[in-house]
Amino acid sequence: MSSGTLYDKVWDLHRVAELPGGSTQLFVGLHLIHEVTSPQAFSALKDKGLTVRCPERTMATVDHIVPTTSQQRPFADPLAEEMLSTLERNCQEFGIPLNNIGSGRQGIVHVIAPELGLTQPGMTVACGDSHTSTHGAFGAIAFGIGTSQVRDVLASQSLAMNKLKVRRIQVNGLLAERVSAKDLILHVIRHLGVKGGVGYAYEFAGSAIEALSMEERMTLCNMAIEGGARCGYVNPDDVTFEYLKGRPHAPEGDSWSRALAWWSSLATDPDATVDDEVVFDAAAIPPTVTWGITPGQGLGIDETVPSLDLLDPGERLIAEEAYRYMDLQPGTAIAGVPVDVCFIGSCTNGRLSDLRAAADVARGRHVAKGIKAFVVPGSEQVAEAAEAEGLDAVFRAAGFEWREPGCSMCLAMNPDRLEGRQISASSSNRNFKGRQGSASGRTLLMSPAMVAAAAVNGRVTDVRTLISPSAS
Amino acid sequence: MALFPTGPIQQVSGTAISVPGEDIDTDRIIPARFLKSVSFEALGDQVFADDRLELSGDHPFDQARYQGASILVVNGNFGCGSSREHAPQALMRWGIRAVVGVSFAEIFYGNCLALGIPCATAAPEQIKSIQAQVDREPGRSWTLDLAGLQLASVESSWPVSIDPGPLDMLRSGRWDATSQLLDHGPQVAALMQTLPYINKFAAN
Ligand code: SF4
Numbered sequence: 001m002s003s004g005t006l007y008d009k010v011w012d013l014h015r016v017a018e019l020p021g022g023s024t025q026l027f028v029g030l031h032l033i034h035e036v037t038s039p040q041a042f043s044a045l046k047d048k049g050l051t052v053r054c055p056e057r058t059m060a061t062v063d064h065i066v067p068t069t070s071q072q073r074p075f076a077d078p079l080a081e082e083m084l085s086t087l088e089r090n091c092q093e094f095g096i097p098l099n100n101i102g103s104g105r106q107g108i109v110h111v112i113a114p115e116l117g118l119t120q121p122g123m124t125v126a127c128g129d130s131h132t133s134t135h136g137a138f139g140a141i142a143f144g145i146g147t148s149q150v151r152d153v154l155a156s157q158s159l160a161m162n163k164l165k166v167r168r169i170q171v172n173g174l175l176a177e178r179v180s181a182k183d184l185i186l187h188v189i190r191h192l193g194v195k196g197g198v199g200y201a202y203e204f205a206g207s208a209i210e211a212l213s214m215e216e217r218m219t220l221c222n223m224a225i226e227g228g229a230r231c232g233y234v235n236p237d238d239v240t241f242e243y244l245k246g247r248p249h250a251p252e253g254d255s256w257s258r259a260l261a262w263w264s265s266l267a268t269d270p271d272a273t274v275d276d277e278v279v280f281d282a283a284a285i286p287p288t289v290t291w292g293i294t295p296g297q298g299l300g301i302d303e304t305v306p307s308l309d310l311l312d313p314g315e316r317l318i319a320e321e322a323y324r325y326m327d328l329q330p331g332t333a334i335a336g337v338p339v340d341v342c343f344i345g346s347c348t349n350g351r352l353s354d355l356r357a358a359a360d361v362a363r364g365r366h367v368a369k370g371i372k373a374f375v376v377p378g379s380e381q382v383a384e385a386a387e388a389e390g391l392d393a394v395f396r397a398a399g400f401e402w403r404e405p406g407c408s409m410c411l412a413m414n415p416d417r418l419e420g421r422q423i424s425a426s427s428s429n430r431n432f433k434g435r436q437g438s439a440s441g442r443t444l445l446m447s448p449a450m451v452a453a454a455a456v457n458g459r460v461t462d463v464r465t466l467i468s469p470s471a472s
Numbered sequence: 473m474a475l476f477p478t479g480p481i482q483q484v485s486g487t488a489i490s491v492p493g494e495d496i497d498t499d500r501i502i503p504a505r506f507l508k509s510v511s512f513e514a515l516g517d518q519v520f521a522d523d524r525l526e527l528s529g530d531h532p533f534d535q536a537r538y539q540g541a542s543i544l545v546v547n548g549n550f551g552c553g554s555s556r557e558h559a560p561q562a563l564m565r566w567g568i569r570a571v572v573g574v575s576f577a578e579i580f581y582g583n584c585l586a587l588g589i590p591c592a593t594a595a596p597e598q599i600k601s602i603q604a605q606v607d608r609e610p611g612r613s614w615t616l617d618l619a620g621l622q623l624a625s626v627e628s629s630w631p632v633s634i635d636p637g638p639l640d641m642l643r644s645g646r647w648d649a650t651s652q653l654l655d656h657g658p659q660v661a662a663l664m665q666t667l668p669y670i671n672k673f674a675a676n
Pocket of ligand 1: 108
């Protein structure tokens with residue numbers, strides 16, 4: 001194979017045809033669906049008298065609307081119940097495997113596909129969900145699509161796409177103690193902006209990236225879309241292969257060794273050219289928290305809300321809107337901002353290692369008075385593994401609620417939501433106005449360990465002041 | 473006006489509405505609680521629901537002078553965030569048939585294209601002038617001309633851009649990709665034979 005980026009190689013392998021409008025028909029190796037963006041696609045499919053081309057390459061789960069207190073059917077909310085029963089009917093009618101509640105495999109779509117070994121290097125992965133970029137952690141080309149495209153993929157196992165450029169995000173050195181992949185990606189988006197990645201796939205590379213676990217790489221790629229990049233990826237390596245080994249859908253026996261050889265061949269070649277490159281120094285990245293209404297409005301934990309004259313002219317308008325909406329004035333230190341609700345979960349930070357990091361902070365401490373704090377595991381498997389380690393007990397003892405798996409207050413389509421102008425410390429990925437269920441609710445994005453620290457102090461806190469090698 | 477665009481689209485005419493602001497995300501265009509439905513039907517009334525609530529009647533989508541508008545004028549990175557097609561569906565069901573702005577988020581742009589809603593771009597200063605004109609004279613009629621690539625009213629006209637691929641799809645009426653994709657069924661089958669992960673990673 002000639003020299004190229006992983007993106008080029010995977011793109012070429014999946015090219016079906018060039019379409020008259022100048023876009024490319026791209027084969028989709030794995031199509032993930034959920035209850036929010038699929039029902040209209042199935043209706044359109046049926047209206048056109050079409051069927052599902054490859055049900056065996058399609059996988060469904062329910063995550064966005066599920067309640068996290070009781071998952072008894074029928075759900076208390078009739079609209080939520082209707083959405084799940086519609087998904088059940090569609091999956092049954094077209095023979096699509098559904099990882100339903102109680103199957104032991106249900107969870108947030110971007111948590112369970114990797115967990116089940118469905119997401120693999122070299123695949124194209126599509127889902128009617130922008131955080132599909134998560135799956136790029138495996139060296140897959142994975143991107144979110146709209147409902148019309150969900151219909152197209154159901155009907156033809158392919159879609160019309162335009163090729164992206166590749167920007168390498170080179171992160172040298174190693175992250176400091178207690179600084180996580182979440183801090184890294186918030187830092188990158190802060191510096192490149194929420195539209196900086198439009199038109200690009202982000203290739204994350206360098207010693208700091210190679211040192212990340214698969215779960216951390218998923219956190220990173222998950223938020224590529226918040227930087228405007230429709231997909232992000234990490235070249236597959238031994239960390240990737242080690243994670244995949246023995247998973248239910250991973251290859252076995254002879255196939256495994258052949259898979260390893262093929263996967264290894266996909267990584268970007270040393271002499272490949274990329275369209276752009278940006279270099280970061282990992283050691284210089286602090287715990288990072290957002291203060292505003294876009295994921296790009298981030299601050300190091302020791303910084304203060306920026307005044308207009310410190311910002312690029314293009315960012316001033318949205319900053320002014322953020323001062324008003326967040327009720328945070330320039331010069332306010334982000335550390336110490338009081339919070340009302342603390343949420344640990346989501347496809348960004350709802351995996352076992354995230355819960356472990358938060359539990360390390362919660363262990364032996366207690367949630368501050370008047371703070372509501374809850375933990376929502378990303379999947380049934382995550383919940384089971386966490387419970388086996390006793391993490392649920394650690395959280396409960398510290399005054400956190402331990403919930404059933406789902407998207408929960410990441411977007412608040414279930415009963416978990418902010419009330420009025422409440423402000424949350426959240427391990428999710430979006431701090432948009434109204435995102436967490438109240439039209440005036442406010443969100444501070446941060447790592448799960450930082451959310452736990454905020455919960456115990458009742459205010460934004462540098463986790464390093466709670467846990468340091470000398471303090472424990 | 474037909475509820476949905478159909479067939480070749482050479483131009484979109486009507487009055488315009490301006491929603492100023494950078495990075496207006498799809499959570500704002502249609503908040504998540506309105507996604508709790510298995511159809512898109514009710515979305516037209518819910519477009520920008522929270523922003524409208526916040527401005528209690530002053531939001532452009534509530535102002536009497538903008539009712540009936542079909543061309544939406546916006547600023548940069550419009551439609552960022554969630555992939556929800558509910559966003560263009562909500563705009564379309566309110567009556568929007570074309571969007572003109574400085575730049576668009578990719579998934580939103582693709583979703584609009586799949587519905588036959590052209591998204592045209594123009595330089596930031598131009599957009600500001602257009603927004604000022606729309607503000608001054610909301611009843612003025614505009615035409616987004618896809619052949620001549622301009623946005624024109626009786627008094628002024630501005631050049632706009634649409635990428636050649638999407639432009640061709642809109643003008644030829646082939647913006648609904650499904651049938652084209654289905655035409656290549658045999659090629660899809662052939663490609664599947666060559667993909668290692670579908671064939672037990674056997675060399676071929
Ligand atoms: S956890 Fe949040 S971002 Fe992730 S899929 Fe669910 S709603 Fe979307």
